[in-house]
Amino acid sequence: MPKDTTDLDRRISQRLHRVETGLVHAAHVDDVSWQVQAIFRANEARAADGGTLQDWLGRLYVDSVTIALRRQADQRKGVVSLWRLLEMMKGAAPLLTKARYVELHDNDVHHRRAAASHWDRGVAPGHDAIPRPRLKAKHDELRSALSHVSRYANEYVAHAAGDPHDVKMTFEDVRRAMTTAFRAFRWCYLD
Numbered sequence: 001m002p003k004d005t006t007d008l009d010r011r012i013s014q015r016l017h018r019v020e021t022g023l024v025h026a027a028h029v030d031d032v033s034w035q036v037q038a039i040f041r042a043n044e045a046r047a048a049d050g051g052t053l054q055d056w057l058g059r060l061y062v063d064s065v066t067i068a069l070r071r072q073a074d075q076r077k078g079v080v081s082l083w084r085l086l087e088m089m090k091g092a093a094p095l096l097t098k099a100r101y102v103e104l105h106d107n108d109v110h111h112r113r114a115a116a117s118h119w120d121r122g123v124a125p126g127h128d129a130i131p132r133p134r135l136k137a138k139h140d141e142l143r144s145a146l147s148h149v150s151r152y153a154n155e156y157v158a159h160a161a162g163d164p165h166d167v168k169m170t171f172e173d174v175r176r177a178m179t180t181a182f183r184a185f186r187w188c189y190l191d
Contacts, residue, residue, distance in 0.1 A: 005100055012089070016188060023068070025068060027182070040054060070149065070150040072142075087139070089130070093132045097129045098119045098127075138187060146180070
């Protein structure tokens with residue numbers, strides 16, 4: 001196992017950036033969709049129930065957000081996803097140390113103290129390196145949160161298996177999955 005974590009830090013940083021881009025895109029689609037729905041509600045005379053524009057917006061939301069979340073749950077080798085990032089971090093757990101984390105912050109004493117405090121509060125309290133079970137728990141939490149949305153995206157968005165109305169999934173289910181993905185991302189970001 002290499003002692004120099006420069007390459008590891010670079011790879012984690014690159015993957016975090018790609019994951020962040022995907023999650024932020026999904027959040028923007030979510031936000032704009034709900035803003036447009038609010039405009040529809042405020043202008044009932046112009047937005048008939050079940051109109052083409054509302055139908056299009058609903059389909060756009062479902063297609064875009066569920067595929068974006070499915071992408072973060074992708075387990076295939078060679079892809080960049082939040083799931084794969086956590087997998088990579090599990091493999092490098094002994095290198096993901098508190099000292100390394102503190103060193104990632106600039107030389108300002110206050111920033112480094114804040115980093116050390118953050119580590120002790122939420123990253124790996126009482127540990128000098130992130131324990132693999134902690135990473136596994138984050139992995140499991142992400143898998144659980146994204147499994148239903150991923151299945152829906154696989155079967156009804158990417159492919160035409162059956163009637164998507166037969167599956168009980170709500171916008172709230174999708175938003176909860178997105179929230180969990182963002183929490184896992186922020187935890188991986190370690191800041």
